[in-house]
Amino acid sequence: MSEDSDQEKTEEPTSKRLEDARKKGQIPRSREFNTFVMLMTSAVLLLSLGRQMANGLLDIMRSQFQISRAVIFDPASPLIHLKQAMMDGLTLIAPFVAIMVVAAIIAPLALGGWVFSWTAIEPKFAKLNPLSGIARMFATHGLIELVKALLKVLLVFGIAILLGKHYLNNLLRLGDEPLGQAIGHALDIIGMSYLILCASLILVVMFDVPYQLWDYSKKLKMTLQEIKDEAKESEGSPEVKARQRRAQMSMAQNRMMAEVPNADVIITNPSHYAVALKYEQNSGGAPHLVAKGLDLIAAQIRSLAAGANIPMVASPPLARALYYSTEINKEIPKGLYLAVAQVLAYVYQLKIAKENHWDEPLPPGNIKVPDEFRQG
CATH class of the missing domain: 3.40.1690.10 (secretion proteins EscU)
Incomplete structure (x- = not known):
């Protein structure tokens, strides 16, 4: 085999190469997948908890915004009402926030697992070089990101137009409904539209996840010489092994x-x-x-x-x-x-x-x- 062919990165990464990359924080990641999981979770929560949160918001408005004349002239009352309104609001959104936090933690685990590395967060001043930044913009990775961004914009814009046409009459009739019913109905429309928009991003995820896995594997591929050097390093050179045998x-x-x-x-x-x-x-x-x-x-x-x-x-x-x-x-x-x-x-x-x-x-x-x- 020629020297040139030895330098081609055609070999799958060894377990040591994968472990070293993981220690450096280099694992397959898809921001599109993480975003999709977060958006879908929020959409499902909005549909399931939307009415409850709306009713809770109405209760807060009724209890805190209908103040008697005696309370208005009490200097301590505004602060008390503000504190109570904040506590009621936090209690109302606490389940939503808690589930979103769990989703934010679980989503990265589904692709590449969880890893923490100081190397990954070390400042890299080479990235501040504007020439390097311009080169990255026109590299293959930059073009892929541009394609994904355009795909998302066109996809979301197209789905939004279709949803607008579908729910236009329902939106216009909201003015004829009582306030409480109109708010609940509006939340149902917003929640369903939001869910459909989020679900449409599965097309972007289906494109991005395989690409990220392929790109990660490609970056870690090794040449035959690298595999030989790694084996020599892990097993020890013949001179070192000879010295070890003599010592033993x-x-x-x-x-x-x-x-x-x-x-x-x-x-x-x-x-x-x-x-x-x-x-x-x-x-x-x-x-x-x-x-x-x-x-x-x-x-x-x-x-x-x-x-x-x-x-x-x-x-x-x-x-x-x-x-x-x-x-x-x-x-x-x-x-x-x-x-x-x-x-x-x-x-x-x-x-x-x-x-x-x-x-x-x-x-x-x-x-x-x-x-x-x-x-x-």
Whole structure:
């Protein structure tokens, strides 16, 4: 694949790219959808609560605007009536406002979810550049916004003309109705007209939501090189991983060497291999290997063992067999039980001889290792 094709943003964004964009406040948003939800909610509330609010408004007018002569000349009365009128008005519109607040919170959650980012609200002085602003106006995004604005104007204007023609006679007859009935009837007409106008904006939403999702995905698409760089960054470069492996090996080796003074016996090659075994009689398990090494590490194991007075037994076949067949901190295989038992028996005899100042026993000279464990 050529270098040019590598630079084309043809790949879908990775989960890390999406998460980073979300942390920056970059999520799909449709202002048209949010506006549509708010307008439809207000229209439904106006139809369902309109008469109740109208009757409440009439009650406030009757109670607060019909004042007796004695009350008018009371200096404290205007303030009392004003306070009561405000409380009654707030109580009247409280359900409407509360539901609108809930709608304003829920609407953004439907597309992209809810996110808060300091990065998104940081001042960006580059946006104050008038040349950049003019360039944005004539960019694809600016043209799309212009099309949406024209579509909304034409749509709302056209629907408004049709509604005006439909309700013209009803509006003219409102003057023949009693005041209370006329107000209720007018609210019904206004509410239904408002609902139809708001519902017509679904056409704009049906255009805007898919576009916003497509535009969001397009902006976050990645090149093949970006995906490779992200994978390299997340997994670590080979040099870093090599250093980490060396550090881990060094720590493991240090832990292994710390166990050598606790071993019961060191079995050697005698120069190239060294394995340290420990057997806990009360554990009910088999002996386990606590350390092993080749060449320099084998020399370090022998040096530590000599400093801690750990017995060393030279048995090249058994040393090689244990080295290749047993991992550190694991029990020896069953096939080597007999050979290791010979070595441990010698170690215990040597310990008893030293405690009683007897002559040291001879080390085992014929340790048999099964053919399947022999190395070379």
